[in-house]
Amino acid sequence: MKISTYLWKRIWMTVPVLLGASFVSFLILRLTPVDPAKAYLAVSNIRPTEEAVSAIRAQLGLNEPFWSQYAGWIWNLCRFDFGASFYSKLPVTSEFYHRLPITAALALSSLLLAILVSIPLGIASALKKNRIIDHACRLLAFLGASIPQFWLAYLLIYFLSVKLDWFPLQGADSWRNYILPSITLALSLISTYSRLLRSELLKSLDEPYVLYAKARGFGMFAILTRHVLRHAIRPVVTAAGMNLGKLFAGSVIVEQIFGMPGMGGFFLESVFHRDYPVIQGYVFIMALVFVFGNLLADLIQALLDPRLTLSNEKGGGR
């Protein structure tokens, strides 16, 4: 099967996934016991009089039957319209418009940083197994996995922003604002990816083709870059694909601490406010990111080793 056919098939398969995710989120929201009209009044710090609750429910369209609300939402979605926020009254798309790029930039820069640091670390610790550099990488992996993100964020702010004044403390005005948050998010990924790559490299280095390549006189650098790495990196690609969605959805604490007006804090507030249109829109976007992240990872896998896709499509496996 051609890559393009495979790609189209995968893209079409995302439609039921997205519909399913949207329906489940829509249903769960309406099963929660809190009335969004009362939630709005509580956030506004005003007493929920009967008249006010009823006026807001009518304004928000909450008196419509469930299926009518869902059909309306899907219809609007087809026109790239997520509705208007219950809270700000602004279109959800415009609320996302200035926040999504910040979260996307943060997630992608964190992933990029994690990959760029993990690859040399993984290679170095595999080639220098049980030497100082391997132990240092193991320590880094241990720290990355065990330090809570919020704590790391405060440490970085305190030493690098407050004390040394190397980086801006708050906001998302320039690329410099992204450095500390990216390090915060990337550290735990670096620990995972570098250890994953190390173990895959060690496995691959024992393969007969490596011995054969050595026998043919290839240098270690050439063997690594031309043969071993493209096999060993596959689990890292899969993990990165899955982490892309997690980074988008899981950056809330880091965004809050670094004062970045991204999607995380906005979504969290929307949950507290029971802002249905925003929550539904967010779930849809996140489902899209997760699906896209996995699709991208699979695509890269297929390009790294086309046998995977082709043999799977034939139903035989390897």
Place this chain on the structure above:
Amino acid sequence: MLKKVKSSRAVIILTLIFSIMIAGCSSNNKSNDSSVPAPSSASASPISSNGTAEDKTLTIAWPKDIGPLNPHQYAPNEFFAQGMYYEPLIDYGEGGQLVPKLAESWDISEDGKTYTFHLRKNVKFTDGSDFNADVVEKNFDTILANRDMHSWLGVISQIDKTEVVDADTYRITLKNQYYPALQEFAVVRPLRFLGAAGFPDDGNTANEIKDPVTTGPWVLTEYKKDEIAVFTRNENYWGTKPKINKLVVKVIPDPEARVLTLEKGNIDMIYGEGNISLDSFVNLRDSGKFETAVSDALASRALIVNTSSGPFSDLNVRLALQHAINKQALVDGVTNGVEKVADTIIASNFPYANVGLNPYDYSLETAKSLLDQAGWKLAGGKTIREKDGKPLQIELVYMGDDEVEKPMATAIQSDLKQIGIDLKLTGLERQLRNKRMEAADSDLIFWSTYGAPYDPHNFVSTNYEPGYGIFESQQGLPMANELHQQMKDVLLTTDETKRQEFYTSIFTTLHEQGVYLPISYLTSIAVYPKYVTGLKFPAHRDETPFDTLDIQK
């Protein structure tokens, strides 16, 4: 050869992905660059050598965006921003004194129903237009068009008709006498005034405004949603102009980050209720680097005691609760003394609230004796009291993420254990907690009053109107009907002496019946470097002190 092509294809794809990532970052930067410029430094620049005006910029941190500055709507408009930006007809001063603002004076008809406001002359909006009775009418038209939304505010429900008498005179007629009307004209929203040019074409501000046109001392000159708002002094302001000429509001959602930003010198002040943890406040105070201040009582933190069912339907158990809680230890231990011990549900600095009630003393022996009288006995070898074989168990609902309620709940649990009460703690998310409160579905629940300028009249209406859980919690009182009738009557009486008598009776009944357990009085805090001077906390809970602040370096 084939392998080489495939591997180079993979490299190209990877490079493309990374390029997209970088492009994402850089395009974002570009869009940021094109937005509103960042404010000037937090510090004030010195007087220039040629004697031109000083640039006194005060930068503060706030957890949320200021919102669209719509004077007639609620969230996501921030109270503080609406309060400092727009002006009312009447202002709420020290001790609840009502002072003229956009109304120079007012008359009340003999029947107490008609209020005639004589508007201040020569007041201009920031777009140069006049403030007059026509624009007041335009504002009242949109407020009354959304009357249901504002029905929580008694005066809105009471308005029968409005009338432009002449350019400088505006008249409001109420359906009934309603004494808090004047006090309610001082609230921050929705009774403040937008200039005509700020209205949308249909004249209804329910969803949006065109432009925040105000008569107030500040003009919004720069704004970047969720990041920054810059207010510049209105040089044509009719009243006393602020001493600082620029106020920068930086949005910093995380409380610890706000503290770090202050320590770094990127902001000049942290102000408000709950904007930083009380531990951080004490650390900053003790550091000696900053001035700190705490306001007078702004509102009350209390437990609502459910008299309608369970152990608290017995007066003696309610009184035992009053004696069993060591409030001083609670306030010192949890709030580091930032909040003040509350002996009454409404602090005595509020209008009509200084009625000479005797506080309940902290006495475990008295509490135990009252429980014995109520029939809840401590059997030998047991730690929890029982009555008819049933243990004395009660539930306290608190807001799960509230950094004060949670430790207070734990301390109360420990206090009650000493007198043989088993207190179950239930921490809930805000909306679920509200639902439990409305259903009066708990023995005890944390609650705070609305504060100035809403109380005490708003407090009493919250007590007598069904639906919020307070009225329902008071159904176990033998005098509930009489009490609630007094609460309704007090809002309608125009006789000052009679009104005070009603309030005295209401507060005395609530106190003697142990309907609330007042714990502490909420306060505002301020932390700032020494070069910031002139801090004076407003009496109004939602107002800010920025008009009086100065910077002297």
